[in-house]
Amino acid sequence: MVKKNIPLAAVEKIMKSAGASRVADKAKSVLRDALEEKAEEISQNAIKYAKHSKRKTVKGSDIKLAAKI
Secondary structure, three states: OOOOOOOHHHHHHHHHHOOOOOOOHHHHHHHHHHHHHHHHHHHHHHHHHHHHOOOOOOOHHHHHHHHHO
């Protein structure tokens, strides 16, 4: 289970910037879960790319590549 790290207020801000005028608490919670799940998946793949390149440091290019897939 993914730990809840993204504040609901930040999720609401994202939704409002996308055009929502009002956002239900349940919608914020569901989106937060989806975002955190996707972020963990991208992070895991980015770490694999860094290791494949014989690096311990994850770079922005690793994240970009992982996010495309």
